[in-house]
Amino acid sequence: MTRRLGVTLCLILSCVLGISAVGYTQVSKTVQLLPAQMEGGKPLMQALKERATTRAFSPEKLPDQLLSNLLWAAFGVNRSDGRRTAPSASNWQEVDIYVMAANGVFVYEAKAHSLTPVASEDLRALAGTQAFAKEAPVTLFFVADYARMGKATQEQKDFLAPADTGYISQNVYLFCASEGLATGVRASIDRPALVKALKLRPDQKIILAQSVGYPKK
Numbered sequence: 001m002t003r004r005l006g007v008t009l010c011l012i013l014s015c016v017l018g019i020s021a022v023g024y025t026q027v028s029k030t031v032q033l034l035p036a037q038m039e040g041g042k043p044l045m046q047a048l049k050e051r052a053t054t055r056a057f058s059p060e061k062l063p064d065q066l067l068s069n070l071l072w073a074a075f076g077v078n079r080s081d082g083r084r085t086a087p088s089a090s091n092w093q094e095v096d097i098y099v100m101a102a103n104g105v106f107v108y109e110a111k112a113h114s115l116t117p118v119a120s121e122d123l124r125a126l127a128g129t130q131a132f133a134k135e136a137p138v139t140l141f142f143v144a145d146y147a148r149m150g151k152a153t154q155e156q157k158d159f160l161a162p163a164d165t166g167y168i169s170q171n172v173y174l175f176c177a178s179e180g181l182a183t184g185v186r187a188s189i190d191r192p193a194l195v196k197a198l199k200l201r202p203d204q205k206i207i208l209a210q211s212v213g214y215p216k217k
């Protein structure tokens with residue numbers, strides 16, 4: 001009871017102060033995401049019917065609960081053995097999701113369902129080379145860590161990492177269709193600038209970016 005009261009007070013305080021997972025206040029510590037809600041949403045066939053690429057976003061921020069659900073749907077842990085909502089070759093789970101928002105860039109930690117900050121500035125100017133990308137409240141970057149891909153050859157890594165990314169991107173598409181959100185995957189990104197901004201190692205490869213937000217009215 002006391003713990004529940006504490007959590008409620010934290011939530012109220014967060015709302016009052018504008019502190020949220022990916023909102024406007026700069027965050028320097030790991031952010032625990034709200035537990036993902038796994039019920040609800042549109043039936044799969046309807047989500048498939050509505051899946052589409054959108055290139056016009058409202059700047060409106062995504063609520064924390066929606067962000068939590070989005071990341072879990074994208075590549076969260078869905079089984080007790082640590083396996084995820086998207087498949088990966090040899091279960092390498094080599095794709096990390098970097099979340100770029102107004103208050104910085106974060107890496108999604110699926111096991112803990114949390115966000116680890118990697119930058120505290122608004123870097124959305126780097127969200128994409130097309131103007132609409134900068135307007136989205138959130139852009140996800142799918143980054144494959146080749147160091148996690150076992151004994152695969154370079155050639156195998158180069159086709160398996162994009163294949164694994166495709167499943168995650170489609171999860172995002174279907175989640176967005178289910179929730180009435182706008183989304184669009186993109187290859188057109190400034191990779192050298194992003195490597196620097198996201199502080200990536202040479203064996204971390206940016207595969208694709210995908211912006212998410214409310215549709216522009």
Ligand SMILES: Cc1cc2nc3c(=O)[nH]c(=O)nc-3n(C[C@H](O)[C@H](O)[C@H](O)COP(=O)(O)O)c2cc1C
Pocket residue numbers: 051052053054055130184185186187188189208
């Ligand atoms: C691997 C990949 C890369 C893409 N890159 C871009 C991009 O850089 N910019 C863009 O506006 N759309 C990009 N798209 C979106 C496609 O243009 C879009 O999926 C296609 O026009 C079909 O539209 P739909 O997704 O609404 O069916 C990309 C899609 C894929 C699968």
